[in-house]
């Protein structure tokens with residue numbers, strides 16, 4: 001049996017661990033925080049966006065389109081194994097245009113996405129009003145993505161960890177990895193404050209912190225991009241679909257909880273929510289609806305999206321034999337967790353790079 005150590009119990013580490021257990025590996029997952037969900041996977045909004053914020057055709061678009069298709073099966077498996085409800089809802093996504101300029105921008109998006117085979121349609125103001133009465137009046141048209149869906153990412157973390165432990169995986173919280181252990185050009189395990197853990201294969205799933213071991217002879221160039229979110233208590237759901245508005249959005253997470261975001265800043269590992277962030281999110285909400293005017297948010301937090309220099313994830317082997325990486329999922333790591341887990345498990349199990357995912361090979365950055 002292969003002994004695998006995974007570093008980092010965000011959604012990517014947990015999904016990879018769960019998939020490897022199903023292959024028959026012995027998996028130990030080490031997480032530095034004493035609880036799950038302290039980093040991006042707990043902070044996210046849980047949108048499953050069928051174009052993943054891609055600005056046009058290319059590897060990012062192909063990756064998210066392939067990845068989204070793995071989601072429903074993962075939800076079914078996790079919920080039936082654990083009895084937990086991850087609040088997966090395929091309610092679609094709407095982006096209204098309130099000005100001629102916004103309408104023109106939506107026409108451009110509609111053009112390239114339809115040509116790329118994404119299901120996207122225009123809705124009339126009457127249809128939007130019928131489906132989403134809380135949206136402000138005065139819109140010209142709206143775009144509608146019927147394949148968009150949402151999940152409660154915190155519940156998804158719980159379900160993955162319950163499924164992982166239920167299948168015999170060992171999850172060690174409060175266990176920070178200090179560095180990787182090597183012999184020659186091979187990884188042999190990891191060093192933690194509590195001692196060494198040896199392994200045949202090690203997978204670095206540390207998100208924005210994936211470059212934590214400065215002693216490696218190559219660079220892992222992940223970088224944090226801060227994003228803030230607000231949550232509101234709602235008497236009853238305000239929206240059925242995800243509502244997008246430029247770079248902001250609102251997601252009705254449950255009957256009584258609405259999440260709204262977001263901001264995007266490169267300010268290092270700072271996770272402090274700010275007054276400027278709160279104002280920016282309120283300005284998005286005010287454009288979408290007048291139903292939250294005067295409501296104080298119940299929650300305000302920030303998380304760090306794991307970014308890479310070219311906006312694509314790092315998935316696959318590193319120049320150090322036995323050391324793998326799955327990081328840099330940026331805005332799409334919740335949506336891509338089931339797919340990344342499956343692809344990484346297949347590659348690590350077979351001992352070869354991921355099929356058809358050459359654009360994401362980590363060695364594009366790793367000059368030793």
Ligand SMILES: Cc1cc2nc3c(=O)[nH]c(=O)nc-3n(C[C@H](O)[C@H](O)[C@H](O)COP(=O)(O)OP(=O)(O)OC[C@H]3O[C@@H](n4cnc5c(N)ncnc54)[C@H](O)[C@@H]3O)c2cc1C
Nearest residue numbers: 008010012032041045046047177207227303332333334335
């Ligand atoms: C505000 C915001 C909104 C978002 N919204 C969405 C969304 O709607 N849809 C979507 O798909 N994605 C969204 N994302 C992106 C998504 O959250 C991330 O891409 C995803 O969570 C990355 O998962 P991960 O497991 O790679 O990283 P993380 O969740 O950051 O997990 C990495 C883990 O590694 C651990 N770790 C780090 N170093 C060590 C070490 N030395 N030893 C042990 N453990 C270590 C960390 O503590 C952490 O728990 C959002 C992100 C943010 C911040």
